[in-house]
Amino acid sequence: MSKAYLIDNSSNLIEFISRLIVNEDLENTTVIFPNRRPVIYLSKAIASKKNKATGFMELFSIDDFVDRIYEEFSNVVYPQISTLEAVFYLFEINKRVSFVNTNNIDYFWPWGYKMYSDFEELYLEQVNVSSIDYLIQNNLPNDLKNFSNRVSRFSNIYSAFYEKLDANGFCTRSVKYKKASVFSKSYTEENIKNIIFAGFYDLTKTEQELFKNLIDSANGIFISKNGLKINNLLPKLNIQKVINDQTQQNKTGYHFIKAPYLHNEIFKLKELKKEFNGFKEGDLIVLSNESYLFPIIHNCLDPKLDTFNISIGYPLSRTPIVSLFDALLNLHKKSDNTIYISDYLKVILHPYVKSLRLGNIDFVVKIYAYCAKSYFLGQGKSFVEPKELETEQLILNAISKLQQQGFDVSYNELLDFVKLLDSYVIDNFLNIKNIGDFLDKVVTLIDFLQNNSNASFHAIESKYIESVLESLDELSSLSIKKYKLDSSVSYFNLLKNFIKTKNVAFPSNPTQGFQVLGSLETRNLTFDRVFYLGANEGIIPTIPKQDTILTDDIRKILGLSTSKDRLDMQRYSFFNLVNSADEVFFFYETAQDKSKSRFLEAIFWEIQKQEKSLEVPKEDDALLDVTFSQSKPLKIENSQKARQILNSDDFYFSASAIDTFLNCKAKFYFSYILRLSEVSFEEDLDAMAIGTLSHKILYNYFKDYEGKAYAPNSLVSELEKIYMLVDNEILSPSKSIWLQKEQVKYAIKRFFRHNFKDIDQRLVQHLEFPLKMDIEVNGKVYHIKGRLDKIDSENGTTIIVDYKTGILKEPNIDFVPSMDNKSQWLSKIKSFQLPIYALLVNDILNAKDIKFEFWSLKDSQIKRFKVNSELLEAYKDTLRFIINEIVSCEFFECTDEDIENKCVNCPYKVICSRHFVTKKW
Numbered sequence: 001m002s003k004a005y006l007i008d009n010s011s012n013l014i015e016f017i018s019r020l021i022v023n024e025d026l027e028n029t030t031v032i033f034p035n036r037r038p039v040i041y042l043s044k045a046i047a048s049k050k051n052k053a054t055g056f057m058e059l060f061s062i063d064d065f066v067d068r069i070y071e072e073f074s075n076v077v078y079p080q081i082s083t084l085e086a087v088f089y090l091f092e093i094n095k096r097v098s099f100v101n102t103n104n105i106d107y108f109w110p111w112g113y114k115m116y117s118d119f120e121e122l123y124l125e126q127v128n129v130s131s132i133d134y135l136i137q138n139n140l141p142n143d144l145k146n147f148s149n150r151v152s153r154f155s156n157i158y159s160a161f162y163e164k165l166d167a168n169g170f171c172t173r174s175v176k177y178k179k180a181s182v183f184s185k186s187y188t189e190e191n192i193k194n195i196i197f198a199g200f201y202d203l204t205k206t207e208q209e210l211f212k213n214l215i216d217s218a219n220g221i222f223i224s225k226n227g228l229k230i231n232n233l234l235p236k237l238n239i240q241k242v243i244n245d246q247t248q249q250n251k252t253g254y255h256f257i258k259a260p261y262l263h264n265e266i267f268k269l270k271e272l273k274k275e276f277n278g279f280k281e282g283d284l285i286v287l288s289n290e291s292y293l294f295p296i297i298h299n300c301l302d303p304k305l306d307t308f309n310i311s312i313g314y315p316l317s318r319t320p321i322v323s324l325f326d327a328l329l330n331l332h333k334k335s336d337n338t339i340y341i342s343d344y345l346k347v348i349l350h351p352y353v354k355s356l357r358l359g360n361i362d363f364v365v366k367i368y369a370y371c372a373k374s375y376f377l378g379q380g381k382s383f384v385e386p387k388e389l390e391t392e393q394l395i396l397n398a399i400s401k402l403q404q405q406g407f408d409v410s411y412n413e414l415l416d417f418v419k420l421l422d423s424y425v426i427d428n429f430l431n432i433k434n435i436g437d438f439l440d441k442v443v444t445l446i447d448f449l450q451n452n453s454n455a456s457f458h459a460i461e462s463k464y465i466e467s468v469l470e471s472l473d474e475l476s477s478l479s480i481k482k483y484k485l486d487s488s489v490s491y492f493n494l495l496k497n498f499i500k501t502k503n504v505a506f507p508s509n510p511t512q513g514f515q516v517l518g519s520l521e522t523r524n525l526t527f528d529r530v531f532y533l534g535a536n537e538g539i540i541p542t543i544p545k546q547d548t549i550l551t552d553d554i555r556k557i558l559g560l561s562t563s564k565d566r567l568d569m570q571r572y573s574f575f576n577l578v579n580s581a582d583e584v585f586f587f588y589e590t591a592q593d594k595s596k597s598r599f600l601e602a603i604f605w606e607i608q609k610q611e612k613s614l615e616v617p618k619e620d621d622a623l624l625d626v627t628f629s630q631s632k633p634l635k636i637e638n639s640q641k642a643r644q645i646l647n648s649d650d651f652y653f654s655a656s657a658i659d660t661f662l663n664c665k666a667k668f669y670f671s672y673i674l675r676l677s678e679v680s681f682e683e684d685l686d687a688m689a690i691g692t693l694s695h696k697i698l699y700n701y702f703k704d705y706e707g708k709a710y711a712p713n714s715l716v717s718e719l720e721k722i723y724m725l726v727d728n729e730i731l732s733p734s735k736s737i738w739l740q741k742e743q744v745k746y747a748i749k750r751f752f753r754h755n756f757k758d759i760d761q762r763l764v765q766h767l768e769f770p771l772k773m774d775i776e777v778n779g780k781v782y783h784i785k786g787r788l789d790k791i792d793s794e795n796g797t798t799i800i801v802d803y804k805t806g807i808l809k810e811p812n813i814d815f816v817p818s819m820d821n822k823s824q825w826l827s828k829i830k831s832f833q834l835p836i837y838a839l840l841v842n843d844i845l846n847a848k849d850i851k852f853e854f855w856s857l858k859d860s861q862i863k864r865f866k867v868n869s870e871l872l873e874a875y876k877d878t879l880r881f882i883i884n885e886i887v888s889c890e891f892f893e894c895t896d897e898d899i900e901n902k903c904v905n906c907p908y909k910v911i912c913s914r915h916f917v918t919k920k921w
Contacts (some may be wrong), residue, residue, distance in 0.1 A: 002215045002219070002220035002221070002222070002237075002238065002239045002240075002241070003021075003220075003221060003222070003241035003242070003243060004221070004222040004223070004224075004234050004237065004239045004241070004242045004243065004611070005221070005222070005223045005224075005243050005245065006224060006225070006226045006230060006242060006243070006244050006245070006246075006251060007224075007225055007226065007245045008226065008245065008246045008247055008248055009221070009225045009226065009227075009247070009575055009576045009579045009580065010248050010249045010250055010251075010252070010579045010580050011225065011245070011247075011249045011526075011580060011822075012249070012580060013038070013198065013199055013224075013225060013524050013525075013526065013576075013580075014038060014041045014045050014222070014524070014525065014526065015045060015526070015622065016223065017031065017042055017045075017196065017198055018042060018045035018046045018049055018225055019049075020221075020223070021046060021057070021196075022046065022049045025668070026194045027057075027193070027194075028192050028193040028194060028195075029057050029058075029192065029193070029194040029195070029196060030058045030059075030060065030065075030192045030194070030195045030196070030362065031055070031057065031058070031059045031060070031195075031196045031198060032060050032061070032062055032195070032196065032197050032198065033060070033061055033062065033198050033199050033524060034057075034061070034062055034199055034200055034201075034523060034524070035062075035199075035520075035523055035524070036064070037311070037510060037521055037523075037524075037525065038198070038199060038523075038524040038525060039059040039061060040510050040511055041510075041511065041525060042044075042059060043059055044511050054434060058192075059463075062207075063173070063211065065180075065314065066176050066177055066180040066210075066770040067176065068179050069179075069180040069183050069184060069187050070171075070176045070179055070183070072183075072187070073179075073183035073186055073187065074179060074183075078166075078169050078170055078171040079169075079170060079171070079174075079273040080170070080171055080172060080173065080176065081165060081170040081172055081560075082172070082474075082478055082661070083113065083116060083495075083501060084475070084478065084480070084497065084498050084501075084613075085107065085115045085170070085478050085479060085480055086112075086161075086165075086172070087108075087112030087113060087116060087680070088169075088480050088483065089161060089164055089165070090108075090112045090115055090116060090157065090161060091105055091108050091112055093157050093160045093161060093164065094108065094111075094112075094157060095159075096774075097153050097156050097160070099115075099153040099154055099156075099157050104486070105453075105485060105486070105490055105493075105494070106489065106493050108488050109493065109497050109894055113497075114549060115154075115157065115549070116549075118549055118550050119158050119161060119162075119174075120172060120173060121172045121174075121550075121560060122158065122176035122558070122560075123162070123175070123178065123206075124174045124177060124178075124204040124205070124206045124207070125204050125205050125206070125558070125559065125560055126205045127558050127559070127560070128208060129153075129158050129159055131153045132154075132155045134311075136191040152735060154549065162175070165259065166415045168479075174206070176205075177206045177207065177210065177427070178206050180205055180210055181207075181209040181213060183212035184210050184213040184214050184217070185213050185214075185216075185217045187214070192218055192222065192294045193218060193219060194218060194219045195214050195215065195218045195219070195220050195221070196220075196221045196222075196223060197211055197215075197220070197222045197223070197224075197283070198223045198224065198524070199223070199523065199524035200224055200233075201224065201227050201229060201230065201569060201572050201573075202229045202233065202565070202569065203233060203236075208233075208236050208237065211237050212236070212237050212238055213455055215237055215238060215239065216238060220237075220239070222234065222237065222239055224245065224775060225572075227242070227572045228568055228572070229568070229586050241824060244457055246750050248300055249580070250582060250819075250873075251582065252578060252579055252580075252581055252582065252584055253582065253583045253584070254578075254583075254584055254586065254603060254607070254617070255583070255584065255585045255586065255620070256586050256588075256596075256600070256617060256618065256619045256620065257585060257586065257587045257588075257619070257620045257621075257622050258588055258589075258590045258596070258619050258620070258621060258622065259588070259589055259590065259621075259622035259623075260589065260590060260591040260622075260623070261589060261591055261831045262291060262292065262295065262534070262589065262626055263295060263427075263624075264589075264622040264623065265292075265533055265534070265587040265588075265589070265622055266292070266295045266296060266299050266300065266533075267622070267624060268587065268620075268622035269296075269300055269531060269533070270299055270300050271589070272531070272585065273300060274732065275703075276694065278306065279308070279513075279514040280514060281307075281332055281512070281513055281532075282514070282527055282528035283514035283515070283516045283527065283528065283529045283531070283563075284514065284516075284517060284525075284527035284529070284530045284531065284532045284581075285300075285514065285515070285516045285517070286517060286518070286519055286522060286530060286531065286532045286533060286577075287312050287516065287517070287518055287519075287533055287534065288518075288519055288532070288533060288534030288535065288536070288539045288540050289518075289534060289539060290312065290313075290315055290318065290518075291534075292533050292534060293310075293314050293516075293665070294314075296516065296533075297310075301516075306513065306514075307512055307513030307514070307650070308513040308514050308515070308516060309508040309509055309510050309511075309512060309513055309514075309515050309516065310506040310508055311506075311508055311510060311515065311516065311517050311518045312505045312517055312518035312521065313503025313504060313505050313506075314503060314506075315500075315502075315503055315504075316464070316467055316468065316471065316502040316504055317496070317499050317500045318412065318501075319464040319467075319468075319504065320350070320351055320352060320461065320464065321352065321446070321464050321465055321468045322468070322496065323350065324347070324350045324352055324353070324497055325442075325492055325495060325496060325499075326496070327343070327347045327350055327757055328347060328425065328429065328492060329488075329492035329493070329496075330343045330346070331343040331344055331347050331425070331426070331491055331632050332429050332489065332492070332725065333347075333487075336796045337385065337386065338383040338385060339383065339384055339385070339386055339389065339426070340382060340383055341372070341373075341376050341381065341382055341383070341384060342382070342390070344425075344426075345369050345371075345372065345373060347425050348365050348368070348369050348421065348425065349365070349366070349369050349634065351455070352449050352453055352455040353365060353367050353421075353425070353449065353453065354369065354754075355453040355454035355455065356419045356421065356449070356452050357452055357453065357454075358409065358413065359416070361402070361407055361409070362415070362453070362454060364398075364402065364409070364417060365421065366400045367398050367402055367405075368394075368414075368418060369399045369400040370401065371394055371397040371401060372389070372394060372396070375391070375393065375394045375397060376559060377689055378689070378692055378693075379729065380689065380693050380730040382737065386422065386426055386427075386754070389418065390415060390418055390419060390420055390422070393777065395411060395414050395415050395418065396411070399411060399414055401413075403459070403798060404541050404675075411723070424444070424445050424448050425445070427445065428441050429441055429488050429491075430488075431774045432488055432491055433484065434481065434482050434483060434484045434485075435475075435480055435481045435482070435483050435484075435485065435491065435494065435896050436481035436482060438474060438491040438494075439472050439475060439476045439481070439495075440476075440486075442472060442495065443469065443472055446465060446468065446469060446472075450465060450890050454571075462847065463504055464504060467502065467504045467505075468499070471498065471499055471502050472495075473870050475495070475498050481578070488702045489786075491858040503724055508846060517528070517541065519573070519574075520573075522573070522577045523573050523576075523577075524576075525577070526577075526580040526581065527577075527581050528581065528582050528583070529581065529582060529583045529584075530577065530578060530581045530583070530584045530585070531584075531585045531587070532578070532584060532585065532586050532587065532728060533587045534587065534589070535587060535588045535596060535597045535599070535600055536587065536588050536589055536595065536596060536597055537594075537595045537596065537597050537598055537798050539597070540570075540574065540597040540599060541567055541570035541571065541574070541597070541599065542570065543567075543599070544566045544567065545563075547563075552564075558741035568742065571599065574599050575599070580602075586600055587622070588600065589868055604616065606616055607864070612671075620816060631913045631916065632913070633666070633893070633894035633896075633912045633913055634666055634892060634893070634894055634911065634913070635891045635893050635894075636666060636669050636892040636893070637890070637891055637892075638887075638888075638889050638890060638891060638892060642673050642892075643887060645673050646673070646886065646887045647780065647782075647887060649783070651783065652783045652784065652785040653782060653783065653784050653785075654784070654785055654786060654836070655832045655833035655835075655836045655837070656833075657671075657672050658832040658836065658879070658882055659831050659832055659833070660672070661882065661885075661886055662825070662826045662832075662882070663826070663895060663902055664887065664894060664895040664902060664903075664906070665891070665893050665894075665895070666891040666892050666893060666894040666895075666908065666912055667894075667906060668886070668892060670908045671894035671910070673892075676907075676908070677907075687805070687806060690740065690744065691805040691806065693729055693730065693744065694744060694747075694748070694803065694805045694857060695789060695803055696728055696729060696788075696804075697722065697725045697726055697744070697748070698748075698789070698803055699720060699767055699768055699789075699799075700725050701718075701722055701725055702764055702767055702790060703767060705764040706764050706765075706766070706767050707764070707765070708763070708764065709761055709763050709764070710759060710760065710761065710762050710763075710764050710792075710885075711760070711761060712760070714716060715722040715752060715753065715756050718752065719723070719748075719749055719752065722745070722748055722749075722752075723745055726741060726744055726745050726748075727741070730744070743778055747805075747857045747858065747860075748857060750860045751855065751857050751860045752855075753860075754860040754861070755855075755860070755861075755862050758862060759792075761794075762792040762793065762794045762799070763792060763793040763794065764790065764791075764792055765791045765792060765793050765798075766790070767790055767791075768787060768788075768789065768790040769787065769788040769790075769791055770785070770786075770788075771785065771786050771787070771788065771840040771841070771844050772784065772785045772788050772840075772844075773785075773839065773840055773844060775839075775876070775879065775880060775883070776880075777883050777884050777887075778884060782883055782887075784836060784839070784840065784879075785840075786833075786836055786840050788800055788801075788802070788837065788841075789801055789802050789803045789839075790802075790803075796849060797849045797850070797851050798841070798845060798847040798849065798850045798851070799850075799851050799852075800837055800841055800850065800851070800852045800853065801835070801853050801855060802833065802852070802853070802854050802855070803853060803855050803857065804854050804856045804857065805857050805858060806858065807858065808854060808856045808858065808859060808861075808863065809831045810828035810830065810854070811828070811829050811830045811834050811865065812829070812830075813865050813866070813867070813871070815828040815829065816870065816871055816874045817829065817874050817875070818874065818877075825878065832879070832882075834865060834867070835878070835879065836875075836876035836879070837852065838850070838852070838867040838871075838872055838875060839872065839875060839876060839879065842872055850866075850867070851864060851865070851866050852864070852865040852866070852867070853865075893913045894914065899914060899917055900917060903917040904917050904918065
């Protein structure tokens with residue numbers, strides 16, 4: 001006679017079953033659980049009691065048991081279709097039925113996954129699809145009557161899908177369950193006397209049929225912890241005898257730990273481990289989501305000292321190899337042949353790509369990427385032809401940077417290396433024939449990276465790559481590999497959607513040491529001590545979202561489980577775990593409007609009722625001992641190596657170098673001694689890029705007049721020339737850059753309109769004219785350099801022109817620097833560009849009458865200056881003093897003056913502990 005044991009949720013289910021089997025000496029017994037993990041624990045428990053293995057018994061998870069019956073009794077065993085293949089079948093059917101109004105597979109993916117999941121649920125619940133339309137049309141509210149046509153098409157796809165599966169020789173999990181329920185009586189007659197169903201809470205109609213047939217044909221025993229739905233379930237299984245054992249086995253001790261952020265939880269767990277002298281067998285760490293996995297591994301687990309088992313898989317979709325696929329998808333999503341530089345740089349600067357080796361050098365790609373940023377940013381280009389990535393000047397720039405690092409690479413070596421790189425990340429994914437061809441190309445890329453970069457040197461990284469290759473191998477074995485998709489983006493989306501279903505497993509032994517599990521893996525298990533991380537609302541429980549197709553209203557009509565049923569299932573599993581433990585430590589975050597789980601609120605209320613007090617149970621804080629005070633700015637020693645650089649023949653002082661030193665000595669050190677620079681490839685052009693482009697445009701414009709008088713026909717015709725030059729220099733189709741381009745045109749137009757007559761008929765002598773001179777300081781010769789934008793001549797006067805695109809720093813020409821007014825040098829002179837240009841011109845051009853002009857494109861003004869001999873000599877003495885201070889100073893210190901303005905945009909402010917300085921609006 002069949003019977004059921006309903007035990008208290010504080011009981012140990014595995015212990016109860018093992019004692020029952022041993023005490024009643026149940027032989028020829030099959031035990032079935034909802035999941036696999038309890039099978040291992042029960043086997044160990046029985047073996048420990050009988051001191052022998054359980055060869056006389058068979059232990060299964062329900063899925064494994066169904067597979068066993070299906071394969072043993074089916075005349076023809078069809079393979080189970082993969083989810084991906086099922087979605088493809090649904091996509092083909094949808095083209096005819098148009099349930100989802102799209103013929104684009106990329107848009108259909110989320111719909112396809114949802115439909116397949118719903119179809120399987122409907123099949124397991126044995127919903128008669130021919131009645132779906134009738135049921136819904138007669139039960140829908142008036143405002144949803146128009147939805148019935150959509151549901152009708154839904155039921156048509158349902159029928160067509162399972163017909164197509166059968167015609168193509170596939171089955172699904174639900175089909176296996178249905179067939180297993182039919183074959184189940186034959187199985188019990190041939191194989192077993194006793195069958196135990198353990199740890200089940202709710203069953204689909206197909207599962208109910210399967211269980212009922214098995215219970216009727218053998219001595220059926222149902223064992224579970226008591227729950228809301230179980231009493232309603234037992235009569236459906238034809239179980240009349242129910243033995244209730246609701247004795248509370250133990251009283252759980254609860255500890256509540258609130259933490260601002262995830263890492264506070266991790267470090268508190270680490271403290272507890274130390275306090276307990278380590279975790280032991282019987283301890284469980286529950287990770288509410290995968291975000292906790294690597295922080296736990298790196299901070300709380302020691303493979304050399306700890307014995308543990310990690311059974312929560314890490315999503316393959318969150319690994320670096322998949323982020324490379326994302327970058328490649330973005331690179332190849334354009335329909336034309338141009339390359340968006342920002343996307344290209346993201347690909348080649350991916351950790352697996354940037355470590356590609358040229359000989360023994362593993363940072364060549366990083367150097368090349370840096371040079372590519374600078375090169376194309378300087379040209380104002382966001383989109384380029386693939387061949388432009390191999391431009392001669394770009395390759396030469398990269399070689400120069402490598403030589404600065406002490407590596408000698410020839411032009412042909414680097415060019416061939418760049419061509420090889422581009423052949424794998426660009427050319428490799430052009431002209432894809434079908435899914436199989438695409439997968440071959442992906443494998444080719446991964447093999448190339450494995451063999452030529454540092455990608456596989458790290459143990460965990462190699463595991464990621466191995467898992468991806470296994471997934472690609474599985475995908476290539478599917479029947480869909482001959483499908484041809486519309487674009488390369490669709491192929492990458494296909495791969496991403498397949499990888500979403502995969503996890504990276506860690507080698508483990510489920511019965512040794514303490515356990516690290518996800519919340520689902522804890523079902524039907526009991527532990528002495530539980531550490532539950534991330535017990536926040538929205539995570540525990542996971543809040544079911546309203547279904548897009550089978551809403552709760554429709555589910556009630558069709559007799560399917562609702563969102564409330566799914567919440568009840570989570571509640572049942574949660575309290576079975578925590579109430580059966582001796583001690584539970586709950587960790588939960590409190591920052592960013594996060595709150596503790598509703599399940600914890602229920603525990604709080606129970607404690608308050610037991611203690612007859614409204615006082616909230618004690619919550620411990622998990623706070624890190626941190627300080628937010630800023631460390632002192634750097635004081636960088638002017639070392640012997642730094643002095644060697646400053647005193648070398650290769651070092652030249654410039655106006656910008658002098659200005660930088662006077663503003664901040666540390667910035668001078670980073671910029672001109674270490675030569676650190678920051679180049680970002682943003683969609684918009686920054687101020688420096690606009691300045692560089694404006695100088696280049698004006699150079700190209702005046703180039704036609706170099707060596708002759710500037711005698712244009714008309715302002716209109718000259719502006720048309722300039723506009724053409726601007727269009728040729730700034731080619732990006734970006735709307736924001738187009739706006740900046742128009743602003744450049746407007747600034748130049750306004751300047752020429754205001755000053756056209758003043759510059760007409762001048763003789764344009766030189767453009768971009770480089771000047772160098774030597775200056776003696778304390779018996780040592782130092783080099784100074786500058787580049788004059790333009791040199792004009794008018795009525796015997798030499799005019800030095802400098803273009804200005806930003807805020808004009810107008811020097812006080814009446815100020816004569818001396819040692820007595822040293823503190824005013826920077827505030828009065830503003831910039832040492834004029835003094836250095838004046839010294840260079842006087843030293844080299846030997847002109848008698850010299851005038852300086854700053855052409856401000858921002859203000860449409862020309863500012864004129866003249867430097868007399870007294871001022872020139874004062875500038876020379878000042879420059880000698882500053883150079884001497886640079887080479888002989890003891891430290892390069894961060895500035896303490898006006899840091900709100902000087903540090904806010906400095907690329908080195910993090911190094912100097914000035915990252916707290918932000919822009920004030």
